[in-house]
Amino acid sequence: MDDGARGSSGRPGxxxxxxxxxxxxxxxxxxxxxxxxxxxxxxxxxxxxxxxDLGTNNCRLxxxxxxxxxxxVIDAFSRIIRLGEGVSTSQRLSEAAMNRALAxxxxxxxxxxxxxxxxxxxxxxxxxxxAENGGEFLVxxxxxxxxxxxxxxxxxxxxxxxxxxxxxxxxKVGNVILFDIGGGSSELxxxxxxxxxxxxxxxxPAIRGWASLPVGVVTLAERHGGRDVTPDIFETMxxxxxxxxxxxxxxxxxxxxxxxxxxxxxxxxxxxIAGVYLGLPRYDRRRVDGCWMREVEVSHVIERLLGMSxxxxxxxxxxxxxxxxLVLAGCAILEAIRRSFPCARLRxxxxxxxxxxxxxxxxxxxxxxxxxxx
Numbered sequence: 001m002d003d004g005a006r007g008s009s010g011r012p013g014x015x016x017x018x019x020x021x022x023x024x025x026x027x028x029x030x031x032x033x034x035x036x037x038x039x040x041x042x043x044x045x046x047x048x049x050x051x052x053d054l055g056t057n058n059c060r061l062x063x064x065x066x067x068x069x070x071x072x073v074i075d076a077f078s079r080i081i082r083l084g085e086g087v088s089t090s091q092r093l094s095e096a097a098m099n100r101a102l103a104x105x106x107x108x109x110x111x112x113x114x115x116x117x118x119x120x121x122x123x124x125x126x127x128x129x130x131a132e133n134g135g136e137f138l139v140x141x142x143x144x145x146x147x148x149x150x151x152x153x154x155x156x157x158x159x160x161x162x163x164x165x166x167x168x169x170x171x172k173v174g175n176v177i178l179f180d181i182g183g184g185s186s187e188l189x190x191x192x193x194x195x196x197x198x199x200x201x202x203x204x205p206a207i208r209g210w211a212s213l214p215v216g217v218v219t220l221a222e223r224h225g226g227r228d229v230t231p232d233i234f235e236t237m238x239x240x241x242x243x244x245x246x247x248x249x250x251x252x253x254x255x256x257x258x259x260x261x262x263x264x265x266x267x268x269x270x271x272x273i274a275g276v277y278l279g280l281p282r283y284d285r286r287r288v289d290g291c292w293m294r295e296v297e298v299s300h301v302i303e304r305l306l307g308m309s310x311x312x313x314x315x316x317x318x319x320x321x322x323x324x325x326l327v328l329a330g331c332a333i334l335e336a337i338r339r340s341f342p343c344a345r346l347r348x349x350x351x352x353x354x355x356x357x358x359x360x361x362x363x364x365x366x367x368x369x370x371x372x373x374x
């Protein structure tokens with residue numbers, strides 16, 4: 001997770017020099033709407049926002065514009081790049097992984113140019129935090145692609161994920177355990193009931209505690225194997241993760257009523273599980289995002305996936321070749337969370353960090369309020 005609204009550099013992600021010279025907003029956005037102009041002015045002036053998340057496994061981009069109380073996505077991109085492949089053993093980003101990331105980032109840059117993005121935050125997470133040559137890679141990104149990536153710390157990563165997911169909290173419960181299973185790390189956040197923002201827009205997260213686990217689907221699969229996972233290997237992975245989850249669970253056990261709590265998951269793992277549970281012939285975000293699953297239904301899907309061969313997982317339209325060797329590592333992380341927090345219900349979020357970035361940027365610009373309240 002990162003270290004706050006702007007990370008250690010204190011700078012938002014910037015577009016390349018050509019875009020900055022063509023669009024003065026991209027230099028310091030001097031002409032962006034004032035705090036009292038609100039969404040109408042943002043629309044009139046053509047404010048367009050971008051959020052990029054370069055993770056250990058994926059490169060994702062969202063481009064959006066404010067609406068009356070939220071935002072409308074006008075462009076998106078997602079590609080599995082496995083930037084963190086091998087980092088857990090070599091401590092370095094490989095040449096092949098960096099080249100895959102550079103190609104994906106170039107596509108994101110072009111999409112931002114095409115959509116005339118005026119305000120952006122472009123972040124990198126665990127792979128760039130952990131790799132010895134992470135800083136060298138960031139310089140290379142700037143030189144080759146023309147964008148500046150901001151490496152965020154784990155706390156900011158958790159906060160952004162919570163900000164993006166709070167609209168899916170059940171307002172009738174007092175607590176939510178949010179988890180974000182990443183490629184190189186996984187985040188846990190305890191949330192209380194949403195905080196209504198006087199200035200409008202999506203609710204703000206009421207964070208009661210958070211933790212970052214030093215395990216993700218890529219690192220766990222590299223240690224234990226992802227293609228051929230026996231029940232014994234799976235249980236070994238669950239036990240490893242449980243040691244980390246247990247510390248967070250112990251810290252909140254005294255005042256957490258599990259009957260008044262539900263799980264909220266954001267990651268490729270839980271969206272895959274939801275797609276398999278729903279029996280989708282191909283992945284459909286509209287059906288997955290916000291999907292509720294009971295405890296027994298989650299267990300059934302995990303057991304089903306554990307009983308599949310690598311080839312069968314690869315052939316499933318909601319898994320595919322790119323996730324077939326990672327999904328069971330993700331299931332092991334989820335299982336460890338479920339054992340520590342045995343809630344009756346899980347809600348699936350196909351949203352998270354990027355949406356959180358967009359909400360924060362638009363809130364800073366008072367895009368949803370004519371009064372300037374927040």
